[in-house]
Amino acid sequence: MLLRQNFKVLAILFLVSSNLFSQAFSIKGSLKDSLGNSIENVSVILKSDSLSIVGYTYTNKSGEYLLESQREGKHILQFSSLGYASKTIPVFLNSDTNELKIDVVLKEKEMDLDEVIIQSERPITVNNDTISLKTKFFVDGTEQTVEDLLKKIPGLQVDNQGTIKVGNQEIEKLMVDGDDLFERGYKILSKNMPAYPIEEVEVLKNYSNNRLLKGVEESNKVALNLKLDEKSKRIWFGNVETSIGNDSFYQLKGNLMNFGKKNKYYFLTNLNSIGYNATGDIQSLIRPFRFNEPASIGDNQSVNTLLSLSPSQLNFKKSRTNFNNAELLSLNAIFNPTEKFKIKTLGFFNWDETDFFRNSTDFLNVSGASFTNTEDYKLRNTKRIGFGKLDFIYNFSKTKMLEATTKYNNGDFDDVSNLTFNGNSTIENLQHQNTLFDQKISYSNKFKDKKVFLLTGRFIDEESPQHYSLNEFFYEELFPAFDNANNVSQQSNSQMKFAGINAHLLDRRDKGGLLELQVGNEYREDKLVTTFSLLEDSSIINQPEGYQNQTKYQVNDLYFKSKYLFKIKDFGITAKLDAHQLFNRLENRNTSDTQKPLFINPSLGMDWKLNDKNKFMISYSYNTTNAGVLDVFDDFVLTGFRSFTKGTGDFNQLDASNLVFNYQLGNWSDRFFANTFIIYNKNHDFFSTNTQLQQNFAQAEKILIKDRELININSDLDFYFKFISSNLKLDLGYTKSEFKNIVNSSGLREVTSNNYNYGLELRSGFTGVFNYHIGTKWTTTEIQTTIDNSFTNNESFLDLSFVFSDQFDVQFQSELYYFGNLETDNTYYFLDFDARYKLVENKLTLGLSGKNLFNTEKFRTFSVSDIGSSTAEYRLPPRYVLFKIEYRF
Secondary structure, X not given: OHHHHHHHHHXXXXXXXXXXXXXXXXXXXXXXXXXXXXXXXXXXXXXXXXXXXXXXXXXXXXXXXXXXXXXXXXXXXXXXXXXXXXXEEEEEEOOOOOEEEOOEEOOEOOOOOOOOOOOOOOOEEEEOOEEEEEHHHOOOOOOOEHHHHHHOOOOEEEOOOOOEEEOOEXXXXXXXXXXXXXXXXXXXXXXXXXXXXXXEEEEEOOOOOOHHHOOOOOOOOOEEEEEEOHHHEOOOEEEEEEEEEHHHOEEEEEEEEEEOOOOEEEEEEEEEOOOOOOOOOHHHHHOOOOOOOOOOOOOOOOOOOOOOOOOOOOOOOHHHHOEEOEEEEEEEEEEOOOOOEEEEEEEEEEEEEEEEEEEEEEEEEEOOEEEEEEEEEEEEEEEEEEEEEEEEEEEOOOOEEEEEEEEEEEEEEEEEEEEEEOOEEEEEEEEEEEEEEEEEEEEEEEEEOOEEEXXXXXXXXXXXXXXXXXXXXXXXXXXXXHOOOOEEEEEEEEXXXXXXXXXXXXXXXXXXXXXXXXXXXXXXXXXEEEEEEEEEOOEEEEOOOOOOEEEEEEEEXXXXXXXXXXXXXXXEEEEEEEEEEEEEEEEEOOEEEEEOOEEEEEEEXXXXXXXXXXXXXXXXXEEEEEOOHHHHOOOOEEEEOOEEEEOOOOOOEEEEEEEEEEEEEOOOOOOEEEXXXXXXXXXXXXXXXXXXXXXXXXXXXXXEXXXXXXXXXXXXXXXXXXXXXXXXXXXXXXXXXXXXXXXXXXXXXXXXXXXXXXXXXXXXXOOOOEEEEEEEEEEEEEEEOOOXXXXXXXXXXXXXXXXXXXXXXXXXXXXXXXEOOOOOOOXXXXXXXXXXXXEEOOOEEEEEEEEOOOOOOEEEEEXXXXXXXXXXXXXXXXXXXXXXXXXXX
C-alpha cells in the first residue's frame, strides 16, 4: 500500500515536471550604444500585458542577453541602464515564435543633478562579485528567523540541520552589515535572529576572509551579508517570544540588538523543551575549520577522546526524537575605538539536558558466531558549555594588518544510561570534561599591489579527562580468574598541546597566475593515560595487564609547500608540491622509539571555463598522512560497555591517491543549474580491525591493510519555472566503498558497500495566498561480504503555506517515513502546523503551533552491517500544542 502511495507521489511530481517542460520561448539579442559599443549590465525585464514581471536578466560583458518564458500572449520588453534612455518594445509570443532575436541601441542620456530621477526598484542587482537581493520581493510574511528568510530566496538552500548553501557550496560566514560574529558557527545567528529587520541579502562571491587577500588569492568561497533597513540601525530593538503548551512543553526566546556604525551589540537567549536545537553545530563555533585557508594553521587540531554515550545518528529529524530542556545565552559585541582598531567579543553559555530512548535487537551471524542481543536503552545527557572569544584587529595602514584571536572553552558533561542488556539491568555513567585554550596571531602585509606576506603563529592547549563506570561484569571469558568481580571502571585522560608557525607568500602575476610559497613548523604532543579496573562492589580487585595505557606521542612537522596556478584566459592548471620532514617520538610505558620520515605530497589540477554556462574541474593528488595518537597506543581501552579497542603500538604513515572531477552547467542564480561531482579515492594502505566477537564483548585491534577503494558520484539539478514561480530540484547519488577486515580469526574478509539515493523536490514562490513545497527521497543500502544485506528507505514531505492577509497566515508540514525490510510498523506519518495573527502590526503577534498531531509515539528502523542486521525502536515526544505571544520593541 505504501509503495503504491509513494509511486503515486513520484508519478504526480514527474507528471508536473514533464508538463512544466512544455513549449518554451526564448528572446535574445544584444545591446549597443550609438557608437556601436556593447553595453554591460543592462536590465532586461519581460512583463505581461498586465505589467507583472514574467522574467528578467542582465546583459553580459559582450552586451548579450537571453530570456526564456513559457507564457504565451502579449508582452512588453523593457531595457534600462544608468546613463541611457530606457526603451520599451512590445512582443507577442505564440507557437509560431519559438525564438525571437531583438537587438537594441540605447541612446545616451545626460543626467542633471537637479533632476529628480524615479527608478523602479530591482529585486536583484549584480555588481562585480556581489549579488544583492531585496528581501521584500521574496518573502510572504511567514518568516520568523533569518533561517526562514533565506529558505525563500532562490539559489539559497538551508537543510534540516541549518547548513546554508549557495547552490551546492556551504557559506563561509553570515554577517550583519559587514561584520561577522560567529564565523562557521553562523547557525546560532540564522536560527535565532528575527527576519523582519533584514532589508537586503548580499551574496559575496570569490570571498576572502582576509581583506588584504581580495583579488590576490584564488578563492571560490561565498559568504552572506545581511543588510538592515534604516529604521533598525543605531537603535536598540528586538523581540521576545514565549510559548506555553500541554505536558510542560515550552519555549522562551529573545533578541536584543543595536547595530551602529561604530559599535554593534547582539544578545540572544533561547530556553525550550520542544526539541529545538537553537545552537546548530556548537563545534563549528568553538573550532571553525577551513581547509587550505591562508593563516588557518592548527584548524584541524583537537584532543582525541575514547568514550562517548550519545544518541544514535538517525536519518530522521532530530527534533522528532529529542527530549530536551535547553538553555542558551549568547552575548556578542563589536567595538571600534578608532578607525584602525576593532574588538570583537563573544560569550556563549549552553545548558542542556536530553533524554533518548531506544529498544533494539541485533542479529549477528559471522565467522561461526551466531547470536542475538537485545537492548532496552535509556540515556540522559547533561551538559554545560561556556565559551568565550576575543578578537583584536589592528590596521596599521591600508596594506598592513594584525589579527589576534583568543578562545577559551570549558565543558562539563554527565551522561547516564539505564540499559537492560539481554535481560540484565545495567547502568553506565560517564563523567567527562573539556578545557580548551587557543591563541592565534596573524600579521598580513600587502607589500605590493598583488603580493601579500602572512606570518601566523598559534598555540592550543586542550584536555579531556573521563571517568566511566559500569555496574555489571560481562567479561568472565576475558578474566576467568576474577569471577568475584561485579563491576568495572575506567579512568582516562587525553591531553593535547599544539604550537605552530607559518610564513606564507602569495604573488599574483599579471596574466592571472598565482605563486604561493609556505614554510612552517608544527609541533603536537599527545598524552593518553587510561586505567581499567575490575571491582567487587567499591573495592578494586585487579587492574589487568594489557588493559592499561600510558602513551606520550610527539610529532614535529617541518614543511615546505609550493603551489602555482598557471592561467590562460579561462583555462587554468594548478600544480602543488608539499615536502614534510617529520620527527616522531613514541613512548608507551617504559619503552620509547623515534622516527624521522620524509615524504612529499604532489597534486595536479585543471579547471576550464568554456563559457559562462559550462565549467570543468579535474584534480589528482597523492597524500601521505601520519598516524595519530589513537592509532599508536599499545594496550586495550574500553570504548563502550561491551567493546575494547587497541592501537598498533607503532609508527605508521598511510598513502592514498585521490581523483576529483566536477562539471557545472549554468550558475546557481540561473534558471537552470546542474552540478556533478565524481570522487575516486584509493587508500594504498589503511587501518582496519582484527576483531574477536562474542555475545557479551568484542575486542578490536587495529591492523594495517593494503588497498581500499571508494567512489562517490553526486549530481544535483535545479530548474526554476517562472510562469508558475516554482523550483524543481533533482538529487542523484551513488557511493561504493570496499574495505577489508578480520572477524573471529576468519582471515581477511572483503566487504563491499553500495549506497544509492535519488529524490526530487518542487518548491513554489507564488506571490498570492498559497505556496507549497513537496518532495520525496529514496535511499538504498547494500552490504556484501560472506553475507549479503540490503534495505530501502523512503522519506516524503508536503509543506503548505497560506497567507490569508498581512495579519493572518497558517503553515502545515507533513512527513512520511518508510523503513525497508520491516514487515510491520514500517510506515510513519507526521503533521505539524503553525498559525500566526498579528494583533498589532510590527508589535504584537499571537500564534498557535502544533507538533506531531497524529501523536506517533515511536518508530522502528532497520539497518545492516558486515556482521549482521539490527532492528531498533525509538520513542518520540508526544503531541503538543503551544500558544505563542511575540512582542517586538
